[in-house]
């Protein structure tokens with residue numbers, strides 16, 4: 001049951017580009033109207049899954065000014081409950097659990113109590129999937145789905161650079177769900193997680209030179225997905241991709257060398273002939289698109305238990321800055337999320353449930369102990385009393401008999 005909507009809602013905004021520690025503020029704004037337009041869904045937010053772009057874009061100085069409207073409400077991914085739905089939408093109903101992704105370059109963001117999402121931004125998620133699981137998926141699961149599903153077939157070998165973050169953990173699971181053979185790179189402490197998610201081969205980048213290992217392994221991968229962008233792997237793709245293979249750059253540091261490599265790789269993939277060091281493979285810098293159909297596919301995979309969100313850490317709504325700082329370390333294992341629920345009905349419900357279960361348990365234990373104790377006491381008393389009575393009766397009877405016999409003999 002959603003909490004009643006007040007006239008105002010809380011939201012986390014940045015008024016100007018710059019470090020979040022100086023710009024991020026918790027503020028209020030009028031709550032959206034329940035009369036939503038066609039093609040829109042009003043959602044009460046429960047959990048927000050964070051993505052590196054949430055803080056990177058807002059901190060990007062003058063570049064941020066070119067890309068984002070300010071003030072900007074942070075956050076893209078969310079899960080929650082549909083409150084009102086445009087009259088033309090038939091597959092989402094008020095009361096449904098939903099998950100989705102706000103368009104990152106709009107002023108509205110998901111670190112807010114309510115959002116109005118477009119139909120393409122949102123889909124229903126099964127109640128068997130927790131809202132925390134759902135909130136971690138929209139950007140990274142759509143990225144993994146969109147970069148892999150249209151281009152791989154069962155049996156293809158796929159290489160994923162960076163398997164342990166939000167994007168990597170979904171790439172592994174979706175590639176496996178599509179029947180691929182998956183090799184990933186990750187650091188030593190995350191090898192076990194990647195194996196648990198189903199990878200076939202792991203390269204530990206702390207112990208192995210990834211570029212050398214790829215070059216010496218031969219041309220075997222149909223697709224490579226790069227979530228890290230640290231090594232300009234595409235420059236050597238002719239040595240590890242199958243002829244005509246596809247290299248997709250998903251993530252990379254914001255730097256001049258990244259920009260240079262990006263430009264050069266596009267040029268060498270599309271226009272440079274082999275004798276001018278042109279690359280025979282296709283290079284693609286991928287940008288995730290919001291798609292209702294793709295979200296619905298992800299929802300199905302999650303409901304079927306084929307993919308799940310690996311949760312790195314969870315923060316309350318009051319600690320968004322700490323959550324962004326955790327993600328900003330660049331070494332999270334899966335997703336960092338922010339719960340809005342602890343401040344609303346969810347807290348009350350959880351507290352009530354814990355209290356009820358605890359009280360019921362205590363009462364039951366006390367009652368059982370008391371009953372057992374009473375039963376034990378009664379049983380003991382009964383046994384002692386019976387034994388005593390029997391013993392006394394027997395003694396009296398024996399004494400009486402002996403006395404009678406003895407007395408009879410006397411006469």
Ligand SMILES: NC(=O)c1ccc[n+]([C@@H]2O[C@H](COP(=O)([O-])OP(=O)(O)OC[C@H]3O[C@@H](n4cnc5c(N)ncnc54)[C@H](OP(=O)(O)O)[C@@H]3O)[C@@H](O)[C@H]2O)c1
Pocket residue numbers: 051052053139140143161162163164165166167168185186187188190205227228230249250251252253286287288327330331332333334335
């Ligand atoms: N193009 C798009 O539309 C799109 C969509 C989603 C994400 N992205 C981008 O993709 C990147 C990854 O996103 P994310 O959400 O997965 O980030 P994340 O959750 O912060 O994950 C970062 C992961 O990268 C691993 N890592 C760091 N250096 C590595 C290396 N040298 N080799 C292998 N793994 C390494 C880290 O593990 P260790 O600590 O063990 O190193 C960590 O698990 C970001 O740049 C993000 O902005 C782009």
